[in-house]
Amino acid sequence: MKLIGYFRSSAAFRVRIALNLKGLAVEHASRHLRKGEQFSADYVALNPQKLVPALVLDSGEVLTQSMAILEYLEETHPEPPILPKVPADRARVRALALICAADIHPIQNLRVMSYLRQKFGQTEESAFAWSRHWIETGFEAYEATVKDDPRTGAFSHGDQPTMADLCLAPQVFNACRFKVDMERFPTIRRIHAACMAHPAFAAAEPSRQPDAEP
Template sequence: MKLIGYFRSSAAFRVRIALNLKGIAVEHAFRHLRKGEQRAPDYAAINPQKLVPALVLDTGEVLTQSLAILEYLEETRPEPPLLPNDPVGRARVRSLALIPTADIHPIQNLRVMAYLRQTYGQSEEAAFAWSRHWIETGFEVYEAMVANDRRTGAFSHGDRPTMADLCLVPQIFNAGRFKVDMARYPTLKRIFDNCMKQPAFEAAQPSKQPDAEP
């Protein structure tokens, strides 16, 4: 398999963590998002969305969208599991995972910020304020959902990492770029710290990737 990503992509980060946790070795390839390499015809041919990540299977089939890739990995390589055994628990984990992946990331990613600047004349400061607002709005909800729930353990759900943590951690990395005060979200900060003690998370972080830049 080959994973096509970008070191700073939160979506690619999620998939890297899953691959590491499940011990799946893949070839890594890269598209530099800030240089627009994802819009090159050869990449658009395999991923019409022109986004990362894309997972190229050994059969030649291409999977896109990070959550779909995580679900595929869970279904084909079930150990260690990224979802609980019980249906309610699985629904809770998916609900938590959707906060960063559906409510935060899509409206504050690179192309959205570029659109704000180029189409609406927003300054860099204003675009950053936009992003920070939506990160903080999502984190407030996530914190409320995990802070006093008995199902929360060392991680978002129980005492082993789940799909929710794979989606939360990259968003917290992203929040650092926008100077979000994580002291406001003590449970999220505790979960993040526990995750980053895990080799699978540490090895997947942006600064550890071959295409990393300062």
């Protein structure tokens, strides 16, 4: 398999963690999003969405959308699991994951920030303020959901990483880039610390990727 990503991409970060957790070795390739390499003809032919990540299977089939890739990896390599066995618990984990992957990430990612600057004349700081607002809004919901729930353990659900944590850790990385005050979210900070102490998360961290930049 080959994973095409970008070191700073939250979506690619999620998939890297899952691959590490499940002990799957892949070839890594990069498309530099800030240089527009995702718009090159060869990549558009591979992934018409012009986004990362894309996971190229040994069969040549191309999987896109990080959440779909996570589900594929869970179905094809179920150990260790990133979803609980009980249906209601699976729903809880998916809901937590989607706070980050659906409610926060899509409206504060690179292409949205670029559009705000280019089409609406926003400054770098006002675009950052936009991102902070939506991260904080999502984190308020996440914090309230996990802080007093007895199903929350060392991680977002229990004492082993789940899909929720795979989405939370990259979003905390973004929150720090956008100068979100993480003191407001003590449970998220505690869970994030547990995540980044785990070898699978640490190895997936952006600064440790071959295409990492300062």
